[in-house]
Amino acid sequence: MKKYALVGTGGRSGLFLTAIARDYRQEGRLVAFCDSNQTRMDYANAMIGEFEHQSVPTYKADEFDKMIAETRPDFVIVTSIDRTHHHYIVRAMELGCDVISEKPMTIDEEKCQEIIDAVAHTGRSLRVTFNYRYEPHHSKILELIAANIIGEVYSVHFEWLLNTEHGADYFRRWHRNKRNSGGLLVHKSTHHFDLVNFWLNSEPETVYAQGDLRFYGKANAEERGVTEFYNRSHGSEAAANDPFALLMKDSKQLTSLYLNAEHEDGYYRDKSVFDDGINIEDTLGVIVRYKSKAIMTYSLNAYLP
Numbered sequence: 001m002k003k004y005a006l007v008g009t010g011g012r013s014g015l016f017l018t019a020i021a022r023d024y025r026q027e028g029r030l031v032a033f034c035d036s037n038q039t040r041m042d043y044a045n046a047m048i049g050e051f052e053h054q055s056v057p058t059y060k061a062d063e064f065d066k067m068i069a070e071t072r073p074d075f076v077i078v079t080s081i082d083r084t085h086h087h088y089i090v091r092a093m094e095l096g097c098d099v100i101s102e103k104p105m106t107i108d109e110e111k112c113q114e115i116i117d118a119v120a121h122t123g124r125s126l127r128v129t130f131n132y133r134y135e136p137h138h139s140k141i142l143e144l145i146a147a148n149i150i151g152e153v154y155s156v157h158f159e160w161l162l163n164t165e166h167g168a169d170y171f172r173r174w175h176r177n178k179r180n181s182g183g184l185l186v187h188k189s190t191h192h193f194d195l196v197n198f199w200l201n202s203e204p205e206t207v208y209a210q211g212d213l214r215f216y217g218k219a220n221a222e223e224r225g226v227t228e229f230y231n232r233s234h235g236s237e238a239a240a241n242d243p244f245a246l247l248m249k250d251s252k253q254l255t256s257l258y259l260n261a262e263h264e265d266g267y268y269r270d271k272s273v274f275d276d277g278i279n280i281e282d283t284l285g286v287i288v289r290y291k292s293k294a295i296m297t298y299s300l301n302a303y304l305p
């Protein structure tokens with residue numbers, strides 16, 4: 001039985017908790033949760049309780065070392081916000097654990113190097129969960145290329161269309177600040193760049209990128225003639241007229257995870273996407289030349305119906 005501790009008991013953690021507490025209960029068990037928010041850790045315990053997994057001790061963010069010392073996990077699963085990944089990945093490895101981290105591994109080059117150095121000096125393993133690789137159509141593309149069905153790949157056109165539901169969600173909360181997510185070319189495109197490396201069995205040699213904020217944000221909305229603004233949806237009358245508004249009270253999960261937890265840390269999950277204070281891009285284009293000589297044109301736009 002492998003022992004797992006999990007850091008970051010937000011929306012994404014449910015996938016890992018369900019897998020361990022229900023689907024793979026013969027192979028592993030959870031031993032601890034760590035988060036800066038107690039309400040979300042309590043919700044995670046209630047969730048695993050539904051699968052008859054016993055509740056686990058909870059530790060605040062500054063008690064990470066104590067958690068490892070007291071519960072001795074084999075693996076730490078990192079599902080906290082992106083800007084914190086490197087901190088937990090490196091510390092877990094220094095304390096003798098292997099790590100499974102959500103993408104993106106981290107958000108900038110310095111933190112990336114810190115992680116690479118920690119893997120080298122601790123000898124521990126780190127797996128970044130690039131789940132897109134396992135989607136059947138994505139695996140199939142790898143199989144077809146590897147079997148030489150289409151011959152050598154000279155050119156890749158990769159276009160990712162984020163719709164107004166999924167795309168908008170990155171502009172409502174922590175992702176909208178580049179300090180937290182690295183922007184969408186890191187937070188989102190990491191999946192796509194990983195896929196192309198995987199398919200081509202090559203790595204980028206030269207990369208050129210451009211990006212801008214053209215749709216979300218207050219200034220863009222003002223230019224389109226919008227005159228009514230609000231900060232967050234909950235309790236706002238103006239939000240009722242905004243098709244981009246997220247209404248948390250209508251969802252049991254969003255209410256339990258975020259609305260009932262915000263008194264602790266002021267994390268508002270439902271900010272207006274036409275608010276000031278967004279500093280990530282929503283319109284992005286990249287050209288990449290790979291070591292294999294393949295050339296990729298790539299685009300990511302985050303507001304497409």
Ligand SMILES: NC(=O)c1ccc[n+]([C@@H]2O[C@H](COP(=O)([O-])OP(=O)(O)OC[C@H]3O[C@@H](n4cnc5c(N)ncnc54)[C@H](O)[C@@H]3O)[C@@H](O)[C@H]2O)c1
Pocket residue numbers: 007008009010011012013034035036037040061079080081082084102103104129131187
């Ligand atoms: N692979 C995928 O397709 C996929 C999909 C969704 C999210 N994710 C990744 O999962 C991670 C979590 O995303 P989410 O949507 O669950 O976000 P979320 O906001 O729902 O959860 C993040 C959690 O991190 C906690 N947190 C914040 N600061 C912390 C700190 N200093 N220490 C410990 N915990 C802290 C928050 O309290 C919250 O519980 C992100 O890295 C995201 O990129 C991956």
